Amino acid sequence: MKMWIKLGFRNLWKNRRRSLFTIAAISFGFAAVNLLGGFTHYVFRGLEDSYVYAYGNGHMSIFKQGYLKEGALDPTSYLLDASTLRTIIKRCDEDARIVVATPQLNINGLVSNGNSSSIMIAEGRVPEDAQLIRSHGHGFIGKLKMFRGAELSSGDEGGVGMTTGLGEKLGLGLDSNAIVMAATVDGFMNALDANVVQVLDAPMDILDDMLMAVPLSFAQDLYETQSADRINVLLSDPDDKDRVMAELARDLQQAGLSVEIHPWDELRPSYLRIKNMFDVIFSFVFAIVLIIVFLSIVNTVGMAVLERTREIGTLRSLGCKRHDVIAMFATEAGLLALFGSILGAMVTFACWAYVTWSQPTWTPPNIPKEVPLEIHLVPWLFVASLCCLMILASTAALVPARRAARMNIIDALGHT
Amino acid sequence: MMMSDKQPPLVWFRDVTRSYGKGDVEVAALKNVDLAIASGEFVSVWGPSGSGKSTLCNLIGGIDLPTSGAVQINGEELAKLPDAQQSSHRNRSVGFIFQNFNLIGVLTALENVLLPLTLRGAETSRARQEALTLLDELGLAAEANRLPDKLSGGQQQRVAIARALMTKPPLVVADEPTANLDSENAEKIVTLMRHFNRSVGTTFVFSTHDDRLLDKVDRRIHLRDGQITDDVTVAPFSNSSEAP
Numbered sequence: 176m177k178m179w180i181k182l183g184f185r186n187l188w189k190n191r192r193r194s195l196f197t198i199a200a201i202s203f204g205f206a207a208v209n210l211l212g213g214f215t216h217y218v219f220r221g222l223e224d225s226y227v228y229a230y231g232n233g234h235m236s237i238f239k240q241g242y243l244k245e246g247a248l249d250p251t252s253y254l255l256d257a258s259t260l261r262t263i264i265k266r267c268d269e270d271a272r273i274v275v276a277t278p279q280l281n282i283n284g285l286v287s288n289g290n291s292s293s294i295m296i297a298e299g300r301v302p303e304d305a306q307l308i309r310s311h312g313h314g315f316i317g318k319l320k321m322f323r324g325a326e327l328s329s330g331d332e333g334g335v336g337m338t339t340g341l342g343e344k345l346g347l348g349l350d351s352n353a354i355v356m357a358a359t360v361d362g363f364m365n366a367l368d369a370n371v372v373q374v375l376d377a378p379m380d381i382l383d384d385m386l387m388a389v390p391l392s393f394a395q396d397l398y399e400t401q402s403a404d405r406i407n408v409l410l411s412d413p414d415d416k417d418r419v420m421a422e423l424a425r426d427l428q429q430a431g432l433s434v435e436i437h438p439w440d441e442l443r444p445s446y447l448r449i450k451n452m453f454d455v456i457f458s459f460v461f462a463i464v465l466i467i468v469f470l471s472i473v474n475t476v477g478m479a480v481l482e483r484t485r486e487i488g489t490l491r492s493l494g495c496k497r498h499d500v501i502a503m504f505a506t507e508a509g510l511l512a513l514f515g516s517i518l519g520a521m522v523t524f525a526c527w528a529y530v531t532w533s534q535p536t537w538t539p540p541n542i543p544k545e546v547p548l549e550i551h552l553v554p555w556l557f558v559a560s561l562c563c564l565m566i567l568a569s570t571a572a573l574v575p576a577r578r579a580a581r582m583n584i585i586d587a588l589g590h591t
Numbered sequence: 592m593m594m595s596d597k598q599p600p601l602v603w604f605r606d607v608t609r610s611y612g613k614g615d616v617e618v619a620a621l622k623n624v625d626l627a628i629a630s631g632e633f634v635s636v637w638g639p640s641g642s643g644k645s646t647l648c649n650l651i652g653g654i655d656l657p658t659s660g661a662v663q664i665n666g667e668e669l670a671k672l673p674d675a676q677q678s679s680h681r682n683r684s685v686g687f688i689f690q691n692f693n694l695i696g697v698l699t700a701l702e703n704v705l706l707p708l709t710l711r712g713a714e715t716s717r718a719r720q721e722a723l724t725l726l727d728e729l730g731l732a733a734e735a736n737r738l739p740d741k742l743s744g745g746q747q748q749r750v751a752i753a754r755a756l757m758t759k760p761p762l763v764v765a766d767e768p769t770a771n772l773d774s775e776n777a778e779k780i781v782t783l784m785r786h787f788n789r790s791v792g793t794t795f796v797f798s799t800h801d802d803r804l805l806d807k808v809d810r811r812i813h814l815r816d817g818q819i820t821d822d823v824t825v826a827p828f829s830n831s832s833e834a835p
């Protein structure tokens with residue numbers, strides 16, 4: 176093996192121009208895969224963080240059993256009552272892995288400027304908890320504000336937020352007064368005065384002319400209830416998600432509660448769709464890179480076999496076995512992949528450094544704001560692409576190397 | 592390494608034919624050859640171009656197999672062995688010297704000499720020492736770390752001799768080892784082979800079409816059209832030693 180590495184290295188050096196072309200092709204492929212992978216990682220991270228942190232939904236949400244399926248038709252029958260909320264929050268507070276568990280009540284009804292009204296849906300959250308969740312976001316997400324104006328506050332129950340579109344529709348802006356109307360859980364009409372303290376960026380276009388953000392107590396007062404429809408749970412380490420979920424489910428069931436717990440990615444169907452799309456794009460690029468590397472290795476090793484036919488004959492006459500001939504060329508190809516990957520890692524790193532330094536911005540599909548565009552360095556992807564490329568290169572070398580190994584010795588020696 | 596008379600000869604051909612091509616274009620390079628070479632002999636195979644010298648050397652060296660008949664080298668009939676065992680036979684029992692030297696271009700003289708041992712994973716520091724001694728003996732002490740393309744033809748062929756002798760094989764086959772050399776270097780090569788034949792007892796078979804080299808050998812096998820037309824033992828091979 177040492178011998179094949181030595182021979183491979185020297186032969187690559189001897190034909191350094193050709194080797195360099197192959198190495199460049201491999202490094203290009205390596206960089207393409209790792210840059211796209213790094214960008215994909217950033218996009219997924221952004222999707223996760225914007226939903227979990229920026230919009231304040233946490234890593235998982237706890238609902239009354241059946242809320243997601245039947246709750247749409249009859250939401251008020253699927254609320255978590257005050258004592259249930261207390262039990263759940265108490266259980267969560269005892270768990271050191273949970274940063275916060277906070278109730279949320281979504282309401283719908285009408286909002287009016289005094290003359291005309293429009294339908295609205297509102298997310299009622301504990302404002303301080305929502306801010307706490309937001310502040311746990313990584314990097315720019317932690318600083319991202321999805322609104323203009325002031326923070327909502329428990330102390331100012333009537334201070335609400337509304338989306339730009341809804342505000343324009345009703346001629347309402349910051350500091351305007353509005354009336355919010357809805358049916359209580361018992362079916363009576365109720366109305367509360369509100370003051371617009373913030374203008375929101377809607378997470379989706381279709382919500383832009385109907386979404387509002389209100390303090391939880393406002394939502395509960397309007398509905399005349401102490402209940403909430405969910406509890407959002409934020410973890411300090413997202414990797415604990417599955418374990419915490421299983422343990423919560425077990426404990427809450429033992430406590431006699433009939434609840435269902437869903438992780439954030441199940442509650443955000445667009446995440447899985449976007450993830451699938453990126454997975455397809457990534458697989459496509461990866462396949463193209465593998466094909467390019469395969470072909471260039473077959474070509475390079477094929478030329479080496481042709482040029483070194485006499486050398487192969489000599490080695491065989493000295494007692495080199497067929498599989499040794501194959502090992503020799505496979506090692507050489509493996510070295511090409513190794514150098515290509517090292518160069519590719521350097522190219523990836525350089526691009527990463529450039530992007531990090533120049534801080535370009537863009538508006539991603541999931542956040543209605545200009546945010547920094549990043550490329551993440553994904554160590555496991557570096558290692559995986561190195562291994563993939565080395566295995567692929569050695570395999571590609573088998574095609575010409577087997578031909579070399581099977582050659583008749585005297586024919587090989589007679590070759591000039 | 593020396594064998595008694597009762598043991599089979601080191602090289603033994605029985606009714607060997609080697610033909611190239613098929614059907615109408617079939618050419619018999621060797622026709623029904625019988626031959627025996629004993630251990631310790633110093634033999635030349637000579638004859639005009641196309642007479643079958645290379646074919647004979649290839650069969651003796653185990654890099655080719657007969658079309659019909661049997662070839663036994665060092666007690667083994669190669670045709671009956673699987674490829675991997677043929678390879679290790681070549682590695683252990685035969686040293687091969689080529690007309691065009693065939694050194695590995697990216698390896699130094701020393702690495703080339705060690706190559707047969709490296710191939711079987713037996714490259715030890717003692718072997719390195721032996722290789723250096725061997726190179727020294729061949730007048731190449733200063734060239735040990737040079738690449739072949741920095742060496743003259745005569746030097747390259749001496750490296751090739753060292754490579755062939757490195758595994759201490761009972762048999763060394765050289766196919767026109769002097770054809771690419773001037774007469775001075777040619778003589779030097781033959782003298783060196785003779786030296787190792789006498790000092791170590793290695794059997795040498797070399798082909799040539801240069802009859803000036805023939806007075807150095809014990810036995811001359813003359814080939815013509817693929818057949819042995821003459822096989823003369825000139826002198827017993829227990830001659831007095833000659834310096835390289």
Ligand SMILES: Nc1ncnc2c1ncn2[C@@H]1O[C@H](COP(=O)(O)OP(=O)(O)O)[C@@H](O)[C@H]1O
Pocket residue numbers: 611612618619620638639640641642643644645646647
């Ligand atoms: N690979 C081959 N294919 C076809 N014919 C060959 C081949 N090698 C040798 N021959 C023929 O066999 C005969 C003997 O060749 P060779 O053994 O090379 O003779 P020499 O070495 O004495 O010149 C010649 O007629 C040559 O043309």
Ligand SMILES: [Mg+2]
Pocket residue numbers: 644645646767
């Ligand atoms: Mg010849």
